[in-house]
Amino acid sequence: MTPSRELWVVLETLHDVTYFTPEARAANESAGLRGFWRGYVATRAAPLGAAGLGLVTAVFHNFAPSFLARSLPSVWEKVSPERALAARLEGAVAALRAHLPEPPARANELLRRAMDGLCWDGRPLGAANAVLPWPDEPTAALWHAATALREHRGDGHVAVLVSEGVSGLEAHVLRDAADGSRELIMPNRGWTDEQWTDAERNLWARGLLDGGGLTDEGNRLREHIEHRTDALATYDLTEAEFAELDGQLRPAARVLVPGAVPHPNPVGTPRP
Template identity: 50%
Template sequence: MDAAAAATTARTVWRWTEPVHAVTYFSPEGRAAFEDAGLRGWWRGYFAGRSAPLGPVGPEPVTAAFFGFAPGAVARSLPSVWEVVPPGRALELRRTGSRAALRRLLAGLEAEAARAAELLVRHLDGLDCAGRPLGAANAALGFPVDPLDRLWHAATLLREHRGDGHVAALVTAGLDGCESLVLRSGIDVPRDRLQPLRGWTDEEWAAAAGRLAGRGLLAADGRATEAGRALYARVEAATDLAASRPWQALAPDAVEALGAVLRPVARACAAELPQPNPMGLARDL
């Protein structure tokens, strides 16, 4: 498979696996796992679960790795969440909540889920995570035994591996965390689906919009200009290319085999996502 085809496959597989990963954030089971352990509110569970593979970190490395979140929003949860739920416990909670959500959503699709998990594990074994801190931290956890746990972990490993590359592409494009969201909101994901979930104030949002407008990337009405759209398209292309290595040796028929089991799984999980959502995923996959 050439580089362009592998990059296309990387984006396709992301669309199939991102809904599986995202149940940890949007399912009632995922939220309840953390709330029942004493972490009230969406933010605290989110930061505890997603940053737990890094250990008991403070807000600075998490702000850097997660990129799009306001520093103040991160600091309100970290490191205080570790006093309630240590990282090891947070890992157990996110797995428990995700497994429960997948068991409900994939009822009747157990065979497809198990087969998808095994195919993903096969392709991700020995995944190169150089320069990818979140990808490496999740890879170091190893693959669990339970089929639903294996499926969720594989989807999560792919998501964080790709996300690390996306952050690098955004930095290369000269965008900071808030600017990346303001530009995205001018293209396809509404502001009210991005700003509240990332914690930026109206003043910070307006300042970022002003910086983008000064570069000719954002119009006065908040929509991305042609130059802004072109820049974001280059970011997405670079993200796909950076995520392509696991798929470069994959034959077209292997992609189809993976899709045959992952598509129904992805559709079932995507039904749990709000529309529109911060990832820009539709339910029709």
């Protein structure tokens, strides 16, 4: 793995406490967000403001519009984006404190430097998170940085998929051909069997799938997408600083799995 991908695995785990922990669910419910997916959609989309179904479908990329429509736009009648953001941070900080009494000493300084050196052009979710106020409290700052950098990389991944003509559903189908993740992913993104089969046919027609799974061309495309995503998520840190950051954050992330962040999970978080 490249240093940027190694860092993403760790940051993804830190970010994901906001979806899976009882502290996050309690904060969401206190704000009026009942149900896992309503909380997920509202808190993840909230940096964009009271975004409608079309915008959120576009930036989330890999969810079925009908699945997101269960929450949008009606969720904004239950909670404002500002309240959703407050609940998101409250729950994440409570979850991290429950498992990590103190944030790693110099991680926030290095993460802020990584953020300051990035280009946010064409990265709607990443940029929307990056411009939120940097928290003064260290645990909150750690989660904020992890989230902004996670969404920066995710936006870049979507851009690469779009440039290669791969829809969000087709990306799932390609992944399933490599790791058998369909049973976990399909119901948690709202796609139907018919839609999945149509996507498979499209990928067969492109020579990316065959009866044995991914073709050589399919494997090459997946590798290209991952490598290009890595290249678009480079950070202005030295090799020594990457190593220092990894040494501080990876032990913290490993504490969270599986106690706070289940594995496997519908977000697709790898083990740190």
